Amino acid sequence: xxxxxxxxxxxxxxxxxxxxxxxxxxxxxxxxxxxxxxxxxxxxxxxxxxxxxxxxxxxxxxxxxxxxxxxxxxxxxxxxxxxxxxxxxxxxxxxxxxxxxxxxxxxxxxxxxxxxxxxxxxxxxxxxxxxxxxxxxxxxxxxxxxxxxxxxxxxxxxxxxxxxxxxxxxxxxxxxxxxxxxxxxxxxxxxxxxxxxxxxxxxxxxxxxxxxxxxxxxx
Amino acid sequence: xxxxxxxxxxxxxxxxxxxxxxxxxxxxxxxxxxxxxxxxxxxxxxxxxxxxxxxxxxxxxxxxxxxxxxxxxxxxxxxxxxxxxxxxxxxxxxxxxxxxxxxxxxxxxxxxxxxxxxxxxxxxxxxxxxxxxxxxxxxxxxxxxxxxxxxxxxxxxxxxxxxxxxxxxxxxxxxxxxxxxxxxxxxxxxxxxxxxxxxxxxxxxxxxxxxxxxxxxxxxxxxxxxxxxxxxxxxxxxxxxxxxxxxxxxxxxxxxxxxxxxxxxxxxxxxxxxxxxxxxxxxxxxxxxxxxxxxxxxxxxxxxxxxxxxxxxxxxxxxxxxxxxxxxxxxxxxxxxxxxxxxxxxxxxxxxxxxxxxxxxxxxxxxxxxxxxxxxxxxxxxxxxxxxxxxxxxxxxxxxxxxxxxxxxxxxxxxxxxxxxxxxxxxxxxxxxxxxxxxxxxxxxxxxxxxxx
Numbered sequence: 001x002x003x004x005x006x007x008x009x010x011x012x013x014x015x016x017x018x019x020x021x022x023x024x025x026x027x028x029x030x031x032x033x034x035x036x037x038x039x040x041x042x043x044x045x046x047x048x049x050x051x052x053x054x055x056x057x058x059x060x061x062x063x064x065x066x067x068x069x070x071x072x073x074x075x076x077x078x079x080x081x082x083x084x085x086x087x088x089x090x091x092x093x094x095x096x097x098x099x100x101x102x103x104x105x106x107x108x109x110x111x112x113x114x115x116x117x118x119x120x121x122x123x124x125x126x127x128x129x130x131x132x133x134x135x136x137x138x139x140x141x142x143x144x145x146x147x148x149x150x151x152x153x154x155x156x157x158x159x160x161x162x163x164x165x166x167x168x169x170x171x172x173x174x175x176x177x178x179x180x181x182x183x184x185x186x187x188x189x190x191x192x193x194x195x196x197x198x199x200x201x202x203x204x205x206x207x208x209x210x211x212x213x214x215x216x217x218x219x
Numbered sequence: 220x221x222x223x224x225x226x227x228x229x230x231x232x233x234x235x236x237x238x239x240x241x242x243x244x245x246x247x248x249x250x251x252x253x254x255x256x257x258x259x260x261x262x263x264x265x266x267x268x269x270x271x272x273x274x275x276x277x278x279x280x281x282x283x284x285x286x287x288x289x290x291x292x293x294x295x296x297x298x299x300x301x302x303x304x305x306x307x308x309x310x311x312x313x314x315x316x317x318x319x320x321x322x323x324x325x326x327x328x329x330x331x332x333x334x335x336x337x338x339x340x341x342x343x344x345x346x347x348x349x350x351x352x353x354x355x356x357x358x359x360x361x362x363x364x365x366x367x368x369x370x371x372x373x374x375x376x377x378x379x380x381x382x383x384x385x386x387x388x389x390x391x392x393x394x395x396x397x398x399x400x401x402x403x404x405x406x407x408x409x410x411x412x413x414x415x416x417x418x419x420x421x422x423x424x425x426x427x428x429x430x431x432x433x434x435x436x437x438x439x440x441x442x443x444x445x446x447x448x449x450x451x452x453x454x455x456x457x458x459x460x461x462x463x464x465x466x467x468x469x470x471x472x473x474x475x476x477x478x479x480x481x482x483x484x485x486x487x488x489x490x491x492x493x494x495x496x497x498x499x500x501x502x503x504x505x506x507x508x509x510x511x512x513x514x515x516x517x518x519x520x521x522x523x524x525x526x527x528x529x530x531x532x533x534x535x536x537x538x539x540x541x542x543x544x545x546x547x548x549x550x551x552x553x554x555x556x557x558x559x560x561x562x563x564x565x566x567x568x569x570x571x572x573x574x575x576x577x578x579x580x581x582x583x584x585x586x587x588x589x590x591x592x593x594x595x596x597x598x599x600x601x602x603x604x605x606x607x608x609x610x611x612x613x614x615x616x617x618x619x620x621x622x623x624x625x626x627x628x629x630x631x632x633x634x635x636x637x638x639x640x641x642x643x644x645x646x647x648x649x650x651x652x653x654x655x656x657x658x659x660x661x662x663x664x665x666x667x668x669x670x671x672x
Binding site: 011014015017018019021022025026029033038129130132133136 | 368369376378379382383384385387407408411
C-alpha cells in the first residue's frame with residue numbers, strides 16, 4: 001500500500017512540476033514575443049490550478065505520514081515531496097510576478113538590456129527541468145550538475161543589474177521600466193535558487209545526505 | 220531428464236537378472252554349476268544393458284539437448300536422421316518444429332521492423348500508451364516535436380516523459396473516460412509551434428480498452444500561410460481603398476460646385492489623375508506578382524549579360540538620379556560569364572532595386588553596382604549610402620506590403636510590392652536575393668543568379 005501511495009504522490013508532484021515549468025516558459029515567451037495572451041494564461045488560468053495542486057499534495061503527504069508511518073527512504077521521499085511542493089508553489093508565484101511585470105513592459109518601448117533576460121530565463125528554466133528530471137529518475141548525479149549552473153544565473157543577474165543602473169542614470173523617464181525589468185531578473189534568480197533546492201532534496205532522498213549550505217566543500 | 224529411462228532400464232535389468240536366478244533355481248543347479256551360470260547371466264544382462272543404453276538413452280538425451288538449444292533461440296543444430304523408428308520420428312518432428320519456429324520468428328521480426336520503419340519515417344508524431352499509463356510505443360518525430368529530454372522512453376509513465384501540461388491532461392482525460400480528444404496544442408519550446416493532437420482509445424487485446432494512441436500533426440506552417448493569406452487580402456483592400464477614397468472625395472467636391480471654378484477644377488483633376496495612376500501601378504504590380512507566383516508566364520530563358528541589363532535599367536532611372544545629384548559607380552569584371560535568365564524579368568528586378576536605392580538615398584549620395592562570379596552563380600550587388608534598414612525589419616522586407624516606414628514609403632510612390640516582386644522573380648530563376656543594411660549608413664542588396672549552361 002505504501003509504495004502505491006508514494007508513487008501516486010510522486011506522479012502528482014511531477015504533474016505539478018510540469019505545470020510550473022510550462023508557466024515559466026509561457027511568462028518568458030510572453031515577454032520575448034510580446035504576447036499578452038500568454039501572460040493572462042499564466043495569471044488567470046494556471047495560477048489557480050497551481051494552488052490546487054499545492055493544497056492537494058500537502059494533504060496527500062499528511063495522509064501518507066498519518067496512515068503508513070513511513071520509514072527511512074520512504075520517509076525522506078514524503079518529507080522532500082512536501083518541501084518540493086512548497087518550492088514549486090513559490091516558483092508558480094514567480095512566474096506570475098514575471099507575467100505582471102511583462103504586461104507592463106511589453107506595452108512600452110523596450111529597454112536595452114533585454115537580450116540578457118532571455119538568456120537568464122533559458123538557464124533558469126533548464127535548471128528547473130533538469131531538477132525535475134533528477135527527481136523522476138532519482139538520480140543525484142543529474143541533481144549535482146544543476147547546482148553548478150546556479151552561478152551562471154547569478155552572474156547574468158548581476159550584469160542585468162549593472163546595465164539597468166547605468167540606464168537609470170542616463171534616462172530618467174525609464175525608471176519604472178527598469179525596475180520592472182529588475183523584478184523579472186530577480187524572479188528568475190529565485191526560480192534558479194528554488195531549482196537548486198529541489199536538487200538538494202533529490203540528493204537527500206537518494207543518499208540520505210543533507211548538502212544544504214555547504215556547496216562545494218564535499219559534494 | 221533421462222533419469223526415468225535410466226531407472227526403468229536398471230529395474231528391467233534387475234528383473235532379468237532375477238529371472239535368471241529363478242531359472243537356475245528351477246533347474247536345480249548344483250553348487251558348482253551356480254558360479255558359471257550366474258557369471259553368464261550377468262554378462263548377458265550387462266551386454267543387453269549396454270545395447271539398450273545406446274539405442275534409447277543416448278538419442279533421448281541428444282533430443283533433449285537439441286530442444287533446449289531451440290528454446291534458447293539457437294536453431295543451427297539439427298538432429299541427425301538415421302533411424303526409422305519412434306525416436307527417429309521424434310527427431311524429425313523436432314527438426315520440423317525448429318524450421319517452423321525459425322520462420323515464424325523471422326516473420327514477427329520483419330513485421331516489427333517494418334512497423335518501426337513506417338512509424339519513424341512518418342511526419343506525424345505517434346505515441347501509444349497503455350492503460351497503466353506506460354508508453355508502449357513512441358516514434359522518432361516525437362522526440363523532435365515535443366523536445367523530449369530523455370531517449371529512454373518505452374515502458375516509462377507518460378507523465379514522466381512528456382512534460383507538457385496541456386498534452387498530459389488531455390491524455391489523462393482520454394485514458395480515464397475512454398474517449399477521443401482533439402486539440403490544437405501551442406508549444407513554446409524549443410520553438411514556437413502548433414500541433415493538432417488527436418488522442419483515440421485503442422483496443423490492443425480482445426474487448427477491453429487497453430490504451431490510447433496520440434497522433435501529433437505539425438500545423439505551424441499551415442497556420443502561418445493562412446495568416447499570411449488573410450493579411451494579404453486585408454492589405455490589398457487597404458491599399459486599393461486609400462486612393463479610391465481620395466478620388467471619390469475630389470469627384471464629390473467637383474460635383475458640388477468646384478467644377479464651376481476652373482482653377483480649382485484643374486487642380487482637383489490633377490489629384491484624381493495622380494491617384495488613378497497610383498491605383499494602376501498597384502494593380503499592375505499585383506498582376507505581375509500573381510503571374511510570377513502562378514508560374515503561368517513563360518520565361519524566355521537565355522544567356523544574359525548582367526552589365527547590359529544594368530545599363531538598360533540605369534537608363535530608366537537616369538532622370539531621378541540626376542535630379543538628386545547622386546553619384547553612380549558601376550564596375551564589372553571583364554570576364555563576367557552570362558547568367559541563365561529572362562532578360563525582361565531581370566530588368567524588372569534591377570529596376571526595382573535601383574529605384575529603391577535612388578528613393579532611399581539622400582541627395583548627394585552614392586550608388587554602387589558591381590558583380591562577381593561565386594561558384595555556379597553571379598552575385599550582383601546594389602549598394603547605396605541611404606537611410607538603411609533596422610535589423611528587426613530586415614527579415615520581413617521581402618514580404619508583400621511590408622513597409623519599414625509606412626508614411627515615407629507611400630509618399631515616395633511605392634506600392635509596397637517591389638521587393639516582393641524582386642524575390643519572386645529571382646526565385647523563379649532558381650537564384651536568391653539577400654540584404655545587408657545598417658541604419659543611417661546604407662543598404663546592400665545582392666542578387667545571386669545561376670550561370671548560363
